[in-house]
Amino acid sequence: MSFVTAAAGPSAYWYLARGTGAVSLVLLTASVVFGLMGSLRLAAAPRWPRFAIDGLHRDVSLLAIAVLVVHIVTSVLDGFAPITLTDAVIPLASKYRPLWMGLGALAFDLLLALVLTSLIRRRLGYRSWRAIHWLAYLSWPVAVLHGLGTGTDTKAWWMLALTVACMAVVVAFVLLRIARAADSPVRAPALALSVAAPLGIAIFTLAGPLQRGWARHAGTPASLLASGSAASVAAQSVARPAAPRRGDTLKTPFTATLNGTISQTNEPDGAIVDISLRVSGGARGQLRVRMAGAPLGGAGGLSMTGSQVDLSAIGLASVLQGRIVSLQGQQFVARVADGTGSVLDLQANLNIDNNSNAVTGTLSATPVGGGG
Secondary structure, three states, X not given: OOOEOOOOOOOHHHHHHHHHHHHHHHHHHHHHHHHHHHHOOOOOOOOOOHHHHHHHHXXXXXXXXXXXXXXXXXXXXXXXXXXXXXXXOOOOOOOOOHHHHHHHHHHHHHHHHHHHHHHOHXXXXXXXXXXXXXXXXXXXXXXXXXXXXXXXXXXXXXXXXXXXXXXXXHXXXXXXXXXXXXXXXXXXXXXXXXXHHHHHHHHHHHHOOOOOOHHHHOOOOHHHHHHOOOOOOOXXXXXXOOOOOOOOOOOOOEEEEEEEEEEEEEXXXXXXXXXXXXXXXXXXXXXXXXXXXXXXOOOOOEEEEEEEEEEEEOOOOOOEEEEEEEEEOOEEEEEEEOOOOOEEEEEEEEEEEOOOOEEEEEEEEEEOOOOO
């Protein structure tokens, strides 16, 4: 059996795709706000002349598209999810969360339509261009739904706070724009839509992406659900170690011996490696390691894309959980923590018998932050 041999952790593309996704949301929000400011004729103040607002609206929109291109390219290059460049422009073509990826493609298409029609504005005519321009504003709520339905950080507090803040700013300017259009026949429908849209997005978020099992309901391929994500391997189907026995507090740092077995399950897009180890000596308990990866060419082996590490031992108040942060050959370092704030760095040196799938080795645990 081949052990995981490549560097650990998600690729740089994965981090860049996440970051550009969040930045895109902020830039799209700014573009919408500057567009509404221009339509509100907020040019009375000398510091905010109309041409300056229009210029900011144009420049921010172009910057948003540039960041979106980086977001798309890095998502494709990351390679973990089956996303292609055509998925970014053809709605519902993706095999990965087709509806939510399709919303992202639709938002991108609407922005492209805005740019292209702006380039031929004189030939198109002001009335036609204006209609397409207002239609492009739909890219913002569509992009928000795409991020909530597909984003890796949807459940993170900072991403939720960022999304709520962007929605609040846009709704405030939309309501101000509606208030200025006192005699417009579309005022009442626009007001109802401006209230119903954020309310609907909030209900959807609470009932969908924030619930357990959303990845499966969103249309994530079964192979990826089994293999895990670049951030954390999806070990939902793996039984957690039994709750540790109560006893004396485990003294750290400690060194212990490891004995157990390793198994590998092949998947369409890679494989999952499970290592079950008994911990004895300086500590007594169980260490469970699960790694997901993509196959390497040549001599074989796997390039790890995700991991899950669980340590239960006598003297621990609860199971410590975390992931591998460094991997070299048959040695790895994992950082695990529990709900009380205890954090340990685990360094494991393993010896794997590929004929019997038996594993032996040593484990060293060091508290993070100088605790003991």
